[in-house]
Amino acid sequence: MIKKEGRITLNIKLKTLKRGARSAFIHLALMMFMIYLVFPLLWMVSLSLKPTPEIYSADPSLMPRTVSGEHYRSVLHEERVVRSILNSLYVGITSAALVVLVALPGAYALVRYKSYANNVVLGWILTSQIFPVILLMVPLYMILRSLSLTNSLLGLILVYVVWSMPFVLWMLHGYIKTIPIELEEAATIDGATRIQIVYRILVPVLLPAIGASMLFAFISAWNEFFLALVLLKSPDLLTIPVELAKFTGMEGQARTGPLAAASFIATIPSIVLFAAIQKWFSSGLVAGAVKN
Amino acid sequence: MNRHKGSGQLIFLLPVLIPVVMFSILPLLRGIYLGFTDYQLGGGIKFNGIDNYIQMLHDQYFWRSFRVGFIWTITVTAGQIVLGMVLALLLNTRIRLISIYSVLMLVPWAMPPVVRGIIWRHMYDPDAGALNMVLMSANILDKPINWLASFEYAIPAVIIAGIWGEIPKAALFLLAGLKSIPDDLYEASRIDGAGIWNEFYHITLPLLKPVLAAIISLSFMWNFNTFGLVWVLTQGGPGGLTRLPMLAAYEEAFRYGYVGYAAAIGNVMVIIVSLVLFTYLRVQYREQVLS
Numbered sequence: 001m002i003k004k005e006g007r008i009t010l011n012i013k014l015k016t017l018k019r020g021a022r023s024a025f026i027h028l029a030l031m032m033f034m035i036y037l038v039f040p041l042l043w044m045v046s047l048s049l050k051p052t053p054e055i056y057s058a059d060p061s062l063m064p065r066t067v068s069g070e071h072y073r074s075v076l077h078e079e080r081v082v083r084s085i086l087n088s089l090y091v092g093i094t095s096a097a098l099v100v101l102v103a104l105p106g107a108y109a110l111v112r113y114k115s116y117a118n119n120v121v122l123g124w125i126l127t128s129q130i131f132p133v134i135l136l137m138v139p140l141y142m143i144l145r146s147l148s149l150t151n152s153l154l155g156l157i158l159v160y161v162v163w164s165m166p167f168v169l170w171m172l173h174g175y176i177k178t179i180p181i182e183l184e185e186a187a188t189i190d191g192a193t194r195i196q197i198v199y200r201i202l203v204p205v206l207l208p209a210i211g212a213s214m215l216f217a218f219i220s221a222w223n224e225f226f227l228a229l230v231l232l233k234s235p236d237l238l239t240i241p242v243e244l245a246k247f248t249g250m251e252g253q254a255r256t257g258p259l260a261a262a263s264f265i266a267t268i269p270s271i272v273l274f275a276a277i278q279k280w281f282s283s284g285l286v287a288g289a290v291k292n
Numbered sequence: 293m294n295r296h297k298g299s300g301q302l303i304f305l306l307p308v309l310i311p312v313v314m315f316s317i318l319p320l321l322r323g324i325y326l327g328f329t330d331y332q333l334g335g336g337i338k339f340n341g342i343d344n345y346i347q348m349l350h351d352q353y354f355w356r357s358f359r360v361g362f363i364w365t366i367t368v369t370a371g372q373i374v375l376g377m378v379l380a381l382l383l384n385t386r387i388r389l390i391s392i393y394s395v396l397m398l399v400p401w402a403m404p405p406v407v408r409g410i411i412w413r414h415m416y417d418p419d420a421g422a423l424n425m426v427l428m429s430a431n432i433l434d435k436p437i438n439w440l441a442s443f444e445y446a447i448p449a450v451i452i453a454g455i456w457g458e459i460p461k462a463a464l465f466l467l468a469g470l471k472s473i474p475d476d477l478y479e480a481s482r483i484d485g486a487g488i489w490n491e492f493y494h495i496t497l498p499l500l501k502p503v504l505a506a507i508i509s510l511s512f513m514w515n516f517n518t519f520g521l522v523w524v525l526t527q528g529g530p531g532g533l534t535r536l537p538m539l540a541a542y543e544e545a546f547r548y549g550y551v552g553y554a555a556a557i558g559n560v561m562v563i564i565v566s567l568v569l570f571t572y573l574r575v576q577y578r579e580q581v582l583s
Contacts, residue, residue, distance in 0.1 A: 130513055241404050
């Protein structure tokens with residue numbers, strides 16, 4: 001009897017031990033992933049905080065030996081860097097607001113009406129991913145030039161609205177599908193028109209989805225490089241990715257510290273916003289993939 | 293108020309359709325057409341049939357760029373899916389700190405591709421880079437290597453940076469898929485005494501198939517069309533070794549002005565991606581029907 005009890009406690013102990021070993025193993029594995037995924041960012045932050053001589057020292061270290069804000073100061077005193085950040089903010093915010101404003105009635109119409117247009121639009125959303133931008137770049141440039149919209153931030157905004165449209169439409173479409181139609185029926189009885197329904201009744205319900213779509217559109221505009229590289233020429237119109245790429249080219253190596261500081265500044269908005277929408281984002285992605 | 297047919301829909305869709313047609317569909321069709329012309333920047337446009345494609349057959353730069361394009365696309369896609377799957381499985385457990393891990397893992401994805409390139413250039417820097425520092429202090433290397441300029445290491449170096457940037461997307465997608473698998477399925481198999489591997493192979497993998505097929509297809513397209521990261525890392529060097537198809541097409545169009553030829557390269561890229569996806573999805577579909 002005593003023997004048996006002993007065995008049971010031993011069993012339980014073994015089990016907790018096993019569980020402990022298992023979670024220790026999971027933590028270890030996750031930690032290794034995090035080192036791979038986060039280390040480059042840490043390295044960049046460390047570079048941005050080291051005084052210039054230390055960056056080129058013979059034995060570099062991850063922790064800066066002396067912490068200095070000189071690179072951040074010098075970058076923020078450079079007019080073209082500040083200018084490019086402002087340009088990116090302007091382009092990102094405007095295009096995010098515009099794309100949602102335009103896509104919302106569109107997504108609504110795709111859910112609530114049934115017609116050929118649905119298949120065409122949803123088909124376009126998927127196929128648009130196959131085509132490399134290079135294919136439409138030159139013709140797009142020519143169309144924009146005939147409208148005097150090349151080398152202009154307004155032109156870039158329009159292009160970004162179209163650029164993030166497929167995904168925003170997809171996200172909003174998936175979300176509107178989950179809204180019960182009774183909500184609108186009540187409003188119709190009260191004599192509201194369709195467009196009133198969209199903006200007065202649906203918008204409040206859809207706020208989280210609208211927020212997530214706007215953040216997504218903002219991040220894609222903020223991060224985008226290729227289109228901005230081709231479409232913008234004047235130095236005072238460049239967005240931050242193009243400005244940073246210029247940094248690496250001509251003056252390159254000599255300015256590692258300021259470049260790291262500017263890169264970190266350019267990364268902050270995306271990371272903060274990404275953390276904010278990640279939960280919604282993942283569920284929305286999969287809802288789209290599985291249901292359709 | 294149920295689903296009508298009708299012209300009402302068009303009014304709602306018009307604000308979407310007008311910019312999309314003007315700035316996406318029309319230029320795209322025009323671009324496809326340019327692939328069959330001899331158009332050079334500043335010159336006239338003349339239809340020349342399949343001349344561009346015949347020229348491509350003899351163009352060793354084209355073949356080299358598509359070869360490296362395939363190596364890049366297949367290894368990056370495979371790497372991001374396998375590692376993303378492992379990461380998603382780890383994150384789908386009930387242990388502490390999981391929410392911190394799930395936010396941290398997004399870091400590479402959130403960065404602008406240009407910044408990803410800038411960071412990895414410094415990681416690989418021959419003099420002040422982190423990689424040489426780590427390998428030399430661990431006595432694996434006795435002298436620094438200039439990773440991105442070496443013919444041996446440039447391609448693997450670019451691929452490792454590429455996988456790094458794409459893991460979060462795959463992991464996030466697959467994690468959401470894993471969460472949609474009901475727990476009781478696992479409980480049943482645990483009572484039957486199935487091991488972890490068996491569980492993964494017989495429950496997780498089959499149920500995850502639609503999500504897997506979607507993320508593999510999308511990643512394949514996105515990776516094949518990559519530009520920013522590699523542009524900043526190597527500009528296609530050393531000696532054109534890492535010049536992916538997008539970089540080759542960009543140079544043809546904007547450095548040399550051969551727009552017609554660049555568009556032709558774009559057309560070939562579309563055809564290849566469509567063929568690969570079509571074959572892949574067909575095999576997937578057939579398996580599903582059989583099982």
